Amino acid sequence: MKESGRDLEYLSHGETLEFQVRKLHELMAGDWQKAPGFMRRLQDAGVTADDLNTPKDIRKFPILKKSELPRIQAENSPFGGLITVPPGNLRRIYSSPGPIYDPEGHLTSYYRWERTLLACGFEEGDIVLNCLGYHLTPAGAMFEEGCHNIGCAVIPAGIGNAEIQVAVAAHLGANAYVGLPSYLKVLLEKASETGTRLGISKAFVIAEKLPESLRSEFQDTYGIHVRQGYGTAEVGAIAYECREANGMHFDPSVLLELLDTETLEPVPAGTPGEVIVTPLNPINTLLRFATGDLSSVDDRPCPCGRKSPRLTAILGRVDQVTKVRGLFVHPAQLSEVLSSFDGVDRFRAVIVRDRAMDDMTVEVQGKMALPAHTIEAIAERIKEVLKLGVSVIQVEDGTIPEDAEVIDDRRKWD
Numbered sequence: 001m002k003e004s005g006r007d008l009e010y011l012s013h014g015e016t017l018e019f020q021v022r023k024l025h026e027l028m029a030g031d032w033q034k035a036p037g038f039m040r041r042l043q044d045a046g047v048t049a050d051d052l053n054t055p056k057d058i059r060k061f062p063i064l065k066k067s068e069l070p071r072i073q074a075e076n077s078p079f080g081g082l083i084t085v086p087p088g089n090l091r092r093i094y095s096s097p098g099p100i101y102d103p104e105g106h107l108t109s110y111y112r113w114e115r116t117l118l119a120c121g122f123e124e125g126d127i128v129l130n131c132l133g134y135h136l137t138p139a140g141a142m143f144e145e146g147c148h149n150i151g152c153a154v155i156p157a158g159i160g161n162a163e164i165q166v167a168v169a170a171h172l173g174a175n176a177y178v179g180l181p182s183y184l185k186v187l188l189e190k191a192s193e194t195g196t197r198l199g200i201s202k203a204f205v206i207a208e209k210l211p212e213s214l215r216s217e218f219q220d221t222y223g224i225h226v227r228q229g230y231g232t233a234e235v236g237a238i239a240y241e242c243r244e245a246n247g248m249h250f251d252p253s254v255l256l257e258l259l260d261t262e263t264l265e266p267v268p269a270g271t272p273g274e275v276i277v278t279p280l281n282p283i284n285t286l287l288r289f290a291t292g293d294l295s296s297v298d299d300r301p302c303p304c305g306r307k308s309p310r311l312t313a314i315l316g317r318v319d320q321v322t323k324v325r326g327l328f329v330h331p332a333q334l335s336e337v338l339s340s341f342d343g344v345d346r347f348r349a350v351i352v353r354d355r356a357m358d359d360m361t362v363e364v365q366g367k368m369a370l371p372a373h374t375i376e377a378i379a380e381r382i383k384e385v386l387k388l389g390v391s392v393i394q395v396e397d398g399t400i401p402e403d404a405e406v407i408d409d410r411r412k413w414d
């Protein structure tokens with residue numbers, strides 16, 4: 001299984017899509033027919049499994065928004081008729097905020113994190129400190145499954161009790177970590193404080209932004225190889241970094257689309273769109289599951305040899321997006337640009353509407369006066385990233401409150 005899993009990563013993207021469409025057709029014509037809620041959705045959309053023949057056909061099928069799940073589940077408890085087995089035949093049932101109930105069925109690899117962990121350098125015989133939550137949410141258990149499937153032992157640590165975890169990890173010779181990047185830092189600092197030598201040499205981090213400065217610190221100060229990935233509680237693995245760490249390769253066991261949030265058309269490489277995924281899972285019929293996460297695609301070849309395109313980064317949530325002069329502006333994009341300039345302590349983008357025209361001014365604040373060429377460089381960089389001309393001004397220190405929203409939309413619509 002490991003080998004065939006690895007092989008899939010090296011198919012061309014076109015071949016992968018063909019494989020996924022065949023597999024998806026098989027599920028829709030087979031196991032997924034046992035999910036009445038799913039069949040009803042197809043019926044309402046006027047489509048059947050036989051409408052899926054080529055990758056393009058996927059666009060005929062209805063999208064299931066994550067934000068709709070609480071309602072769908074409440075109307076037809078507990079899973080909205082979207083699973084193919086009786087609830088009592090599941091392995092685990094989780095409850096995430098929303099509330100959303102997440103089913104985990106009896107499959108060897110339900111959440112499919114093996115590829116991700118292998119790409120991070122995990123191997124048989126590793127001892128993994130798993131610092132993701134095991135209670136009510138699937139995070140801890142889903143990575144434990146991935147570790148077991150590649151033959152690692154797992155210390156089910158969860159989050160908290162850092163001092164005990166450091167001692168246990170040191171005694172047991174844990175050499176790998178799974179969890180939040182910020183919590184890895186907590187553990188490493190605790191180890192320094194207590195004079196404990198931790199043997200962790202590789203770490204897979206998830207669920208939080210990994211600043212490149214923190215990655216370098218893990219590498220340079222502690223000698224830990226750190227890679228990150230992307231997935232959700234409903235779906236499991238979606239994308240992961242390889243050794244190049246230049247974006248996250250699409251996991252071939254999930255059919256991934258990136259769509260314009262308004263037109264629902266695929267976006268070209270480099271343009272932000274919503275991540276829509278179809279995990280090829282026989283138990284949970286998540287067809288075209290709209291995650292609400294925004295990302296963009298890099299389809300240039302990767303030196304690692306994998307042929308799958310890569311997600312650049314998760315740029316934020318779809319519901320935080322603002323449109324200015326018809327173009328999407330996301331707080332995360334601005335944060336990314338501004339964080340690369342020294343001397344900018346705070347910033348915000350103020351959007352106003354003057355004679356039916358949107359206008360955006362980026363206010364920056366710092367202790368020292370920024371030179372004119374830095375202000376120009378910020379404006380240029382924003383234009384490159386957002387394709388939007390903006391004015392950048394420096395405001396007096398103390399103007400922007402600490403808890404200010406990144407985007408301050410002052411447009412009036414009446």
Ligand SMILES: [Zn+2]
Binds near residue numbers: 244302306
């Ligand atoms: Zn790669």
